[in-house]
Amino acid sequence: MKYIYMDNAATTRLDERVLEAMKPYFFDTYAVATSEFAYSMGIEAREALEKAREIIAKKLNASSSEIIFTSDFTESSNLAIQGVIRALQNKKGKHMVTSTIEDFPVINTFKALEKQGYEVTYVPVDSSGVVNLDELRKSIKEETVLVSIQHANQEIGTIQNIDEIAEICEEKNVIFHSDATHTFMRVPIDVSRTHVDLLTISAHTIHGPRGIAALYIREGTPVKKIMYGGYQEKDLRPGVENIPGAVGFAKAVDLVxxxxxxxxxxxxxxxxxxxxxxxxxxxxxxxxxxxxxxxxxxxxxxxxxxxxxxxxxxxxxxxxxxxxxxxxxxxxxxxxxxxxxxxxxxxxxxxxxxxxxxxxxxxxxxxxxxxxxxxxxxxxxxxxxx
Amino acid sequence: MKFPYNEVILEHFRNPKNVGKIDNPDGKSVEGSPACGDMVAVYIKVDSGTKVITDVKFESYGCASNIATGSIITEMAKGKTIEEAKKISWKQASEALGGLPPVKVHCSVLAVEGLREAIRDYEERHGLITKKEPTTRDVIIKRLRHVMNPLTGLDVVRTKLISDVSVNDGTATIKIALCDDHPYANAIKDDVIERIERLWDINKVEVIFEGEDGNGCR
Missing domain, CATH: 3.90.1150.10 (Aspartate Aminotransferase, domain 1)
Incomplete structure (x- = not known):
């Protein structure tokens, strides 16, 4: 009897077509993404990486330069939250807002920051899991640096009113991050209409490979790197580029x-x-x-x-x-x-x-x-x- | 296919023995663990002359190890005298099941306690217990031996997670050598409170996480 897998929020089965798209970048064009003045395999690798970035950006109606590849949705959310805090340190304040039902990468990052002296307000949700917008509005203060509210919930699937949340944040001049791990490619989002500043997206929930995710960073949003290394990904996420992963991510996006x-x-x-x-x-x-x-x-x-x-x-x-x-x-x-x-x-x-x-x-x-x-x-x- | 549960446990989980309720039991208990939400009810029939447990049944609102332990412990208790049955330990039940995963110990301890409490209920109802023992530091430590450290499956007293215990005017204070951000902090705290607050002369339980060296947590 065929095994029935219905835990697709944890991760999905890789689509064979994704694997086929990735293969050449393991065996043929396996170099890192070099500058255009280096060797040709590296230039081809860079082209593949940038093409993947463009495909993913288009789905959000973002520009390619606003997409940073990471290793996982966990890293994307960490970079978003900790990166903004680093960039704005001592400039604005030490207060942040999130919901009570976020996924662990968000909630545990905030818990760790609380230990470092930051103040976090956890906005409650109603019985169906929808964030109370009045409470959210009230919780934003002069010293609030960042609001992080997921696009949809990992367990109960409730979608938040992200447009309204984005409006509130824009109106109050606060940076807004949303974890869209469970909505990307399932629920449309257009960053030219919805004023979200940072958006966590991942390949593992849409039959893409594991070990590749991305963070959308709206042009001009203050974010500082949280890892140090060799200046890759606009020096926001240094590390050897996961080009097969990025190509697979883009292919997975194309297939939905x-x-x-x-x-x-x-x-x-x-x-x-x-x-x-x-x-x-x-x-x-x-x-x-x-x-x-x-x-x-x-x-x-x-x-x-x-x-x-x-x-x-x-x-x-x-x-x-x-x-x-x-x-x-x-x-x-x-x-x-x-x-x-x-x-x-x-x-x-x-x-x-x-x-x-x-x-x-x-x-x-x-x-x-x-x-x-x-x-x-x-x-x-x-x-x-x- | 490799499960954390062995075949003996899985068999008792699939086809548990002695499941159900006894009408007009001689002793019964309902034990619950807020730490994991499991609940178990145990019913016994006791021969008033020989004090032999002639029938025992259980009901479970719990996970696999809770169900499996309920099944094995009722098998072990049947035909024993209440004095013998009282001495059945979690360790014996676990051995009879071929070993339980450490993280699941607290759900299985519940079934063992359910049996003991059902016997205690029988004794109380039949006038076999005469006087209430005042709660001392030692009584609390004895109870805390049933709170498991989920990391090891061993109790918190033995694994030296309890750094201090005191009783003062109905308030029990228990200091724990962990920080409150430890992944099991809340589970341990709930379990400690649940086990201590039901003591007849305790009206308040304080659980303090003071870190490994007692210098607090940062």
Whole structure:
């Protein structure tokens, strides 16, 4: 039986066409990107890197010079936040604003900065995961250096009102970073319309390779490097250029179509609707409409998530859960707690994330297997009995 | 395919033994761990003459190791006297399961405690416990031996994570040799509070993270 992978928010399977596009840059044109006065293989490598940059920039309606390649979305978010702080040190203030449900690269960077004496305001979200804009507006002070609010959530898929957030930041003259790891190529974003100053994007969520991501930096945004080395990437991100990675990233970008996103959204809707209808005592986590197409997150009450995921694995199905038992820190998902859920809601939450490789047949098998497992586990649970 | 769980654990997880509820049990308990959210209920039937556990069942709102430990511990307890069953340790349960991953110890300890508490409930209901013991530093340390350090799967007392314990006028103060930004700080804190605050003469539990050398954390 074919293994069913529905943990595509963690990472996606590489598309073969991406691998084919990358191969020449491992075996034929494998040089680093040299200046135009050096050897020809290096010049070709540079051309490939710049072409990839241009393809990615175009999708955001940005200019190529505004895209910096990094190793991962973690690095992009670190460079955005720490880079701005370094650039503005002692010029403006020591206050920053973020939300309570950001992904770890953002939230843990802020936690580390708090230890260094910075002040961070964590703006709450409503029960569907949408950032409260009034609270956001109120939290921005004279000394605020940066606002970092994700475009969409990694666990519950809720999309933020990024246009309004960008407007608030522009109006208050504060730099705005957004982590778009889970929206890039899935939800349109045009930086000529949306005044975001920094945007984290990644290849690993769109069937591109791992180890390559990017940071969009709007022209003129003050950012200083956080690593030191050989001046690559406009001296903002020194290091040997990952040219096969960049080429693969661009190819992955090229392959995503709006039809594909519709296809994924349809499968996702079937998952959500059937679970809510067919399995009693289920709750959808996140916003029903304002939601990325690939995400369904359901709490099955009275049962524990790790038990569900382990049973699903016996059925050859890979998903993820917000249960504390599953997390590296043994803590319940901060996202589920952030939307006002209790530990119990996190305990039985299961995240299904789809990709272009999932099929309707797989979705049906997942629904059947999950329903059966949940009813079996409920039989041995001390809760929820009448 | 290599899981952190061995085949014995997986089998007890897939097909747990003694699952369910006993109507009119002689003793019962519900143990919960806010550190991971797991919960386990244990029911026992005891022969009033021989004090032998004639039937035992459990229910679990927990992860795989919680379910597997519930299954093995009820198997081990059945047919033993309450005195014998009380002595079944987490270590014995874990050995019977062929070893549990360290990070999962706290979910499995819950099932072991569930059995002990069900026996205690039986004893209390049948007038076998007469006087309440006042909480001392030693009582707290004994309880803290059930709080696991998730890094090692060993308890926090043994791994020297507890730097100081004091009891004063109903307030228990526990100092921990970690900083509050340690990945397991919150999980350990919740577990400590949960285990100490239910002591009958304790009304407040303070957990202080003071770092390795006791000089605080920066």
């Amino acid at each position: 179509t709006s039809e594909e996103n519709e296809y994924i959204r349809n499968l996702r809707d079937i998952l959500i609707e059937r679970f809510l209808k067919e399995v009693p005592e289920t709750v959808l986590n996140g916003h029903r409409i304002q939601r990325i197409p690939q995400n369904a997150n359901i709490t099955f009450r009275f049962v524990e998530g790790e038990s569900i995921t382990l049973h699903l694995d016996f059925h050859g199905i890979a998903v993820s859960t917000g249960s504390a038992c599953f997390s590296k820190s043994l803590e319940a998902s901060h996202v589920i707690l952030g939307i006002g859920g209790d530990h119990e809601r996190a305990h039985g939450s299961v995240r299904f994330t789809l990709s272009r490789f999932n099929t309707l047949e797989e979705v049906e098998r997942v629904i059947e297997a999950t329903s059966e497992i949940v009813s079996r586990l409920r039989k041995i649970s001390p809760l929820g009995k009448k």
